Amino acid sequence: MIQFDQARRNMVDNQIRTTDVTSYAILKAFLSVPREKFVPDSKQELAYSDADIRISDTRVMTQPSPLAKMLQLADIKPDDLVLIIGSGSGYTAAIASWLSNTVVAVESDEALATAAEAAISDLGYDNVAVIPGDVKEGVPSEGPYDVIFINGTVEEIPQSLLMQLKEGGTLVAAKGDKTMAEAVRILRKGDNFSSISAFDTNAPVLREFQKPQAFHF
Template structure:
């Protein structure tokens, strides 16, 4: 496989047509080597338009989903970012090139180690990988300028929204199969949040987040 041609094709044929037009995001996708964050057994899938399997039944988001969420968050160099669901560390690496500091939480110890190793190998030094359940009390202090949920949830927990600074943004994939919505929430005041639906998609559930009751009375 011609890796650079495959990367070019991913950017031009998958990502750009998905309204990812921010030049800084597109150039970053050429800098951060996605294939270095993919398990060896699935290296050939690194540039496919699909989720890539990770250990313990987890997966990486599809390239166009990662790129679009990164673009919509409009991360700035002075900002502090929190990711829920480190996975392989790839999304944290992308955030790290945009932000001053990134904290990425991973509830699976195997994936936390994988993300740490991948980030170290890629010489990404401004990311802290922490084991923790992002649906519960955070093991690190906020507030944050940017929060990204790298997976889907039935609804966004209020405790995460409360970790945003005023002016901060949170991106998540919300809802139930077969159709979910990528959502961008901005904290516009101390007790005021503005939510915008970005696009329809489907993504694997983040571990530990509550599901709605199936019973209605």
């Protein structure tokens, strides 16, 4: 039988700390949230592996190390209002709940959104709301947000999401495609947005953000 508590500590020590994640708050969050509660029952033995885990036909759960590094880049503060785009099973939202004041998470797959809300509720994380809806639209009614975290790789970032940031707010995403992506951090100043590329990363593609394929004649 898997000892999940030990597996969780091994994940933090051997996968996350070794990828330059030094934030005490993030390390504590990953030690505290039971990842096994956010994977299908049939895949619980994979919960702490350093690998992506398919959780539905449309979503793949990001492996722990790149997720932790991306969250460190987001620099979430205790008073922040955070929007998670593409919440999947709810694990990223649960981690963010330890880092922030309030988390709003949106997921296009209604069944996943329902399961995520149930898992988060069962664990008593009462500062998180999971909303079924179009991930490309975000949740403007609950914003503006201090941080928007896109939970996967995207080819493009819609202006409509950027406009849901507060003044001085930050959006973090993996920008690229299934072969190559880089972590980007975008800061809002008025109606202007400055972007930095931080590091190469690896996260499952969110297909809703793929550019339409062009036809060549």
